Amino acid sequence: MTTRHLWLVRHPTVAVESGTCYGRSDVALAGSPVRMAERLRAELPAQVTVLSSPLRRCAELAHALSAAPLFDARLQEIDFGDWEMKRYDDLPRAAIEHWATDEWGFRPPGGESADEMAKRAWKAWQEHSGTLQGDLVLIAHGGPLRVIGGRLLGLERIDWSGIPIPAGGRLILCERSGCWTCEHNITWK
Numbered sequence: 001m002t003t004r005h006l007w008l009v010r011h012p013t014v015a016v017e018s019g020t021c022y023g024r025s026d027v028a029l030a031g032s033p034v035r036m037a038e039r040l041r042a043e044l045p046a047q048v049t050v051l052s053s054p055l056r057r058c059a060e061l062a063h064a065l066s067a068a069p070l071f072d073a074r075l076q077e078i079d080f081g082d083w084e085m086k087r088y089d090d091l092p093r094a095a096i097e098h099w100a101t102d103e104w105g106f107r108p109p110g111g112e113s114a115d116e117m118a119k120r121a122w123k124a125w126q127e128h129s130g131t132l133q134g135d136l137v138l139i140a141h142g143g144p145l146r147v148i149g150g151r152l153l154g155l156e157r158i159d160w161s162g163i164p165i166p167a168g169g170r171l172i173l174c175e176r177s178g179c180w181t182c183e184h185n186i187t188w189k
Helices: 034-043 056-065 093-101 114-131 142-152
Strands: 003-010 049-052 136-140 169-176 179-187
Touching: 003 142, 034 056, 049 056, 056 136, 114 136, 114 142, 136 142, 142 169
Parallel strands: 003 136, 049 136
Antiparallel strands: 003 169, 169 179
């Protein structure tokens, strides 16, 4: 029986004021990713491929973890368009309420819907999983990681947003004979 592991790793905490809407914005990390990379490296097999979003909050961790990480722009977080880097309190209440009632279809002005983000992230996963062999570390953002993890685990889309992968956390999935299961969900402080 062939076994494959997938570490879905969310980037460390970012240097963004709480209550700020950010997705595609290329924001800095609040601190160095070296400690997280050291802890993660200690649990990884010697041969593992690192695939990452190119946004620096992910890329810095990918480079701290691997000498030759791979990058795919389709793994970036949702694009909030005109809402990027604005405080949630400053956004139109009616638009926020519309988003709450249509989580997957709502598109912020100049941005993309969660459904569009999900489709591109899943397509990236499908392409890479078909070409990359062995264990894999995928470093990305909450949205794409929940989509990929939720689909691999066979969850309904309505349940994907409930998958707990906070900043600095990771979800470890295991594939045995084509069936994915969740092995661990750990958050580092």
